Amino acid sequence: MEAVAASAVAVLGTLFGSALTYALQRRTVMRTERFTRSERLRQERIDAYSAFGGALANYRRGQLDLWFVKHVHGAESDVPEMRREAQRLRAAALEAMFRVQLVTEAADVVEAGRQAMRAIDRLSKAESRPELDRARDASRTLIYDFISTARPRAVVAENS
Template sequence: MVVTHIFQRDSSKRAESFTLGQQLRSERLAVYSDFAGAVTELRRGQQDRWHRKREDPESPAHFEARTESYRLRGVALHALFRVQLIASCPEVVDAARAAYEKASSIPQATDRQELSTNGEQARERLERFIVLASTDLR
């Protein structure tokens, strides 16, 4: 009787631990996916802002693109905070921060070549985050 009780208790603890692990994995997957999507949209919005400014810095299109880039930056920053809260290792957080910061700096480009370089570097940093985040899901 005592042996059965101990076995059932251990089995119950393993099942609970497995369930909690699966739940954490699922939450991390959602957070990491949301972050990748937010930074991708931020990158696009920052590039649009850069182009609208070069077309006509006083135009309503530039004003709208700038406003949208601020909104997207806020969404991406919120997603970064969520990554910081749920990641199990600092490398994932550092990679997320690097991707966010590079995407945020895109409008500071002085010419098309620099814009292209900044955009590519932001994409590469996001890919690095994805690689590290995928190891955190295992």
């Protein structure tokens, strides 16, 4: 009878040990998967935020180039080409903004990006050099504001 009891205890102990090992390993795997997913999202955010910041800077440069061709250089023949280039740069910035919207749930980041886009849109519409200078300063500030707003979201993934 003792041998049967000892065997039963050994079998139950083995089953309990196996179940406990399974539970602990499963928890470790889930934690690792959660960390990996969070890190991948963080990297995607960094990529999206920096790509959008760069696209905003390029679009801003294109708008300024267009303004100078129209108002300073007087090269009317270059205006259509510069306008197309500014439109291409705006499309690239919009594409980058859409990517930002896809990788973040932070409304303040998206709004900061939209404000920067609107400020850059206004550059080529400036009627005078002082007006352009104010719009240029505002657009630069809003690009930096976007990056400042996005930075904390890139350091730690949301909902992790």
